[in-house]
Amino acid sequence: AQSVAQPEDQVNVAEGNPLTVKCTYSVSGNPYLFWYVQYPNRGLQFLLKYITGDNLVKGSYGFEAEFNKSQTSFHLKKPSALVSDSALYFCAVRDGGYGGSQGNLIFGKGTKLSVKP
């Protein structure tokens, strides 16, 4: 069965410093991986995805993610953090079933990112 793990409940970063939010995955078959962000009292928003191709994927708001097959990881990164990046970040993997279930995502538990001025 497909699963993702986010080993850190919270990540604290100073504004201007690089940030990394970690995600590891376990899948049968090809991994299709996603990052979403949730700002307070809002729904989730899509940031980026890895389907195939380059291991470095670029997404919205200056975020990027590095796919590493040997380490089964898909870490989210940003070179210079902003206070406005403070939010809850979710890693997700496409359901490995057939038919309609392939539209489903399996989410990690989330990592709270706090960026201090």
Add this chain to the structure above:
Amino acid sequence: NAGVTQTPKFQVLKTGQSMTLQCAQDMNHEYMSWYRQDPGMGLRLIHYSVGAGITDQGEVPNGYNVSRSTTEDFPLRLLSAAPSQTSVYFCASSPGTSLLLGANVLTFGAGSRLTVL
């Protein structure tokens, strides 16, 4: 373009009462889903649909019912509310289940916060 609209935003129920959470999208998306979000547990899939007249169960379907009579609407019914159903509920949609057509890039509603006493 409203995206995904959920109503109500807040609701308080007594144990045993029933209610319906409404979800509507105006993007002509074939795939729609309901998730619940609980602290420390990420998002868990309740039910999903890949088109009008087609629904299926997700990870945590017990106590919930859905129908999809039109492409636009996907209501979630709580049959007999229990305190364990206190949660934040999110409706999400995507174009379909094909990766080539944007599968798994979900557009989320703003959420419905439900408290069951």
